[in-house]
Amino acid sequence: MTQNKKNKGPFQFLQFSVIGVSNAGIDIGTLNLLLLLFHTDERGLLLLFNTIAYTLAVANSYFWNASFTFQHAAKGSNRQRILFIVQGIVSLGVNNLVFIASNTLLESFGVPNWLRYNVAKGLAMLLSFIASFFMIKYFVFKKSKKN
Structure with a gap:
């Protein structure tokens, strides 16, 4: 399989997903640590x-995806960094909106705090992960036509 074919489609999504698992560990681990230390x-x-x-x-995510998943298109330019920050802000908005909305909905059903926070966080991570993949692939690390 050529390098060009490996960087497209399912293989690229698989690489992004593996990195996503480490991101999820950092994300949910940090949230739980903060809630453990400062329950609210x-x-x-x-x-x-x-x-x-x-x-x-x-x-x-930026470090690993720029180094591996999208290395063929990642140039480390200021433009790409700015676009990555923009997609990060959009994805953060999706993540926060889903987290708070899910948490509020689950609270109305009487779901215990720890379970509620983690289910809400899981849903938030899933939806922001999907949004992030497509923004990074087609917006941030989009291969230029001259490549």
Whole structure:
């Protein structure tokens, strides 16, 4: 299989997914650590904790995806860094919105705090992961026509 074919489609999504697992560990691990150290039900602090956790995962994602998954198109240019930050902010918005909405919905059903936070975080990670993949592939690390 040529390098060009390996970098497209399912193989690229598989690489992104493997890196996503490490991002998920950082994301959910950080959130749980912050909630363990500073337990809260206050929405503003939950958003802050979620934002901190997600930001650490996004930094990990940039390093690994630029180095492996999208290395054929990653040039490390200021433009790509700015576009990555923009997609990170959009994905953070998706993540925070899904996290808070899911948490609120699950709270109305009486789901215990720890389970509620983690289910909400899992849904938030899944949806922001999918959004992030497509934004990174088609917006950030898009191969230029001259390549």
